[in-house]
Amino acid sequence: MNRKTIFSILMLVLLISTLTACKKKGEDEKYTLRIGTTLAPNHALSQGAEYFAKRMDELTDGKVEVWTFPGASLGGEKQMLESMMAGGLDFAIITQSPLTNWIPEMRLVDLPFLFHTEEEVDYILGGEIGNHLFSYLPDYGLYGYGWAENGFRQITNSKRPVKVPADLDGMLIRTMENPLMMDAVSSWGGSPTPLPTGEIYTALQQGTVDGQENPTNQIISQKYYEAQKYLTYTNHFYSPCIFYGSKARIDKLPEDIQEDIKIAAAEACEFQRELSRKQMREADAEMDQYLECYTPTPEELQLWIDASAPTYENYASDIGKDVIDRTQELLKEFRENGGKQ
Helix, strand or coil, rough: CCHHHHHHHHHHHHHHHHHHHHHHHHHHHCEEEEEECCCCCCCCHHHHHHHHHHHHHHHHHCCCCEEECCCCCCCHHHHHHHHHHHCCEEEEECCCCHHHHCCCCHHHCCCCCCCCCCHHHHHHCCCCHHHHHHCHHHHHHHEEEEEEEEEEEEEEEECCCCCCCCHHCCHHHHHCCHHHHHHHHHHHHEEEEEEHHHHHHHHHHCCCEEEEECCCCHHHHCCCHCCEEECCCCCCCCCEEEEEEEEHHHCCCCHHHHCCCCHHHHHHHHHHHHHHHHHHHHHHHHHHCCCCCCCCCCCHHHHHHHHHHHHHHHHHHHHHHHHHHHHHHHHHHHHHCCCCC
């Protein structure tokens, strides 16, 4: 065997060894990702994050480990959103509300009394309107993997029964840090006081605010009822959440893992919405054990709706009147069709 042949064989062996090593390295490489929520571990949003972590482990055969951080342990919604934009946090399941500071069109889903039922929500957000809103996210360093929810919001307070908007007069009501929601509360006669989720309980307990507005499962899971006396079932806002991903972080991952993320996140959102609605029904069933509850009559509810009209006018230019009109057109068709697509 001459030297040229020996050299060729050695080079071939070296090449095969290198390729095998590279393949092994790729196969063995593991990834650790983080996902945050602002609510308690037993809340549906945090449970949705746990479900996502479990599915990612299954889909990637253990190659991806997702660490979950409930209870605002990574900061409030705005902090987590900014962290994802900057490439510091991988995922969060939080409301779209703080995103309206960058994307005012997202205020569409904050409009008071826009939705009447969960079926309407699923129809609108699962179709052209939801896709339209998600189309803005990549320009801000984000991906939207699906719609989760916190649900329809109700008003609680420690002062007196609230039946009509005038009953809110003079009350300090905690709101999200969202101008549209604050303006709506003002239109009803309340004094909006924006606070992060993590500060609500203490503010209620210390009397910094008189009341707050949130879905009933959150009122139970966060124990707001311990510092409140009255609840009014208004369903004034529907509170959607988005399963966000950091574009900067995710774009660095292998393509197969990016596809697994899409699958696991979509499944987690479906799981979360179902669990949220189950928790909501359970919370409604036990709420009168904790608070004096009131459901407005149709005539009383119309007073709330009428008082909300200026909010639509004031934010039409931000959201886009054409988008509001199209959404209301789709909702009208859906309702006329008996709530069927």
